[in-house]
Amino acid sequence: MTEQEFIACAKRDRDAAFSYLTDTYAQKVYGSCVQLVRNAEDAEDLVQEVFTSIYLSLDSFGGKSKLSTWIYAVTQNKAKEFLRNKNRLKRKGTLTVIDEYAEGFSRSTTNFNHPGVQLEDKEKAHILFQAIDTLAENQATAFRLAKIEGYSYAEIAEMMELSVSSIESLLFRANKRLRVILADFYEKNKS
Amino acid sequence: MKQEQQWIEDIMSVSEKIDTPEIPMDVLQRIKQIPSRVKSTVDMVPKRTLWLVAASIAALIAVNIYASSVSQSTEVTESSFGDAYFSHLNQL
Numbered sequence: 001m002t003e004q005e006f007i008a009c010a011k012r013d014r015d016a017a018f019s020y021l022t023d024t025y026a027q028k029v030y031g032s033c034v035q036l037v038r039n040a041e042d043a044e045d046l047v048q049e050v051f052t053s054i055y056l057s058l059d060s061f062g063g064k065s066k067l068s069t070w071i072y073a074v075t076q077n078k079a080k081e082f083l084r085n086k087n088r089l090k091r092k093g094t095l096t097v098i099d100e101y102a103e104g105f106s107r108s109t110t111n112f113n114h115p116g117v118q119l120e121d122k123e124k125a126h127i128l129f130q131a132i133d134t135l136a137e138n139q140a141t142a143f144r145l146a147k148i149e150g151y152s153y154a155e156i157a158e159m160m161e162l163s164v165s166s167i168e169s170l171l172f173r174a175n176k177r178l179r180v181i182l183a184d185f186y187e188k189n190k191s
Numbered sequence: 192m193k194q195e196q197q198w199i200e201d202i203m204s205v206s207e208k209i210d211t212p213e214i215p216m217d218v219l220q221r222i223k224q225i226p227s228r229v230k231s232t233v234d235m236v237p238k239r240t241l242w243l244v245a246a247s248i249a250a251l252i253a254v255n256i257y258a259s260s261v262s263q264s265t266e267v268t269e270s271s272f273g274d275a276y277f278s279h280l281n282q283l
Binding site: 030131143175 | 195198199201202203205206207208209210211212213214215218219221222223225226229
């Protein structure tokens with residue numbers, strides 16, 4: 001379904017349009033939520049908040065961007081809000097959690113147990129996630145979207161409002177920087 | 192050096208092996224029920240009650256405006272009576 005067809009469908013039958021969105025994007029949005037909040041249970045809550053927000057703001061989608069881009073933007077905003085609220089609750093002392101979220105998207109990977117990682121790769125994935133967290137934010141985002149969430153360069157370019165060549169350049173620098181970080185980690189943990 | 196390179200490649204290659212996590216079925220069901228949940232929340236307050244509240248607020252505002260305009264005109268009348276009385280005293 002093209003964006004214009006989707007808008008026409010939403011005007012005709014809002015619930016059918018929403019049903020199309022859940023069938024097509026629920027899986028991807030859940031994957032993004034897991035990456036953004038680093039916790040499967042929080043991701044389950046967040047994905048519902050994202051789709052509630054999408055349902056309530058279906059009319060605001062004007063078709064200027066791709067549906068996937070719009071949905072990712074809603075997901076990112078909701079994740080930021082979710083993390084901010086969680087931080088606020090923690091500061092007030094009303095919520096006790098062991099893992100630590102810093103402001104915004106810089107989080108600790110200490111207890112991050114990604115449900116999509118094979119058991120034998122858990123330790124390696126843990127090191128990789130830690131290394132990704134030390135990258136500059138836009139490099140980390142581009143790397144995560146391309147290598148972990150499997151978006152195309154064109155989709156990432158739209159999501160991040162950059163050109164495809166900028167995304168290629170970001171990924172090149174992210175790869176290079178990750179290798180330096182991992183080499184350093186290897187040297188320090190050799191013994 | 193070769194061992195280190197191999198280790199780095201191993202770590203980097205993990206990103207290609209990470210599957211998109213499967214969304215739990217119960218969560219998917221709850222997402223699909225969002226339209227009916229949202230509608231039932233909206234329908235919880237009957238439209239008649241909403242109109243009644245809106246009309247009450249409008250009536251309250253109208254009464255306030257009327258009361259303030261009446262009190263202003265009374266003040267004007269009182270002050271003009273006072274002026275006439277004192278000017279009469281001054282003449283005496």
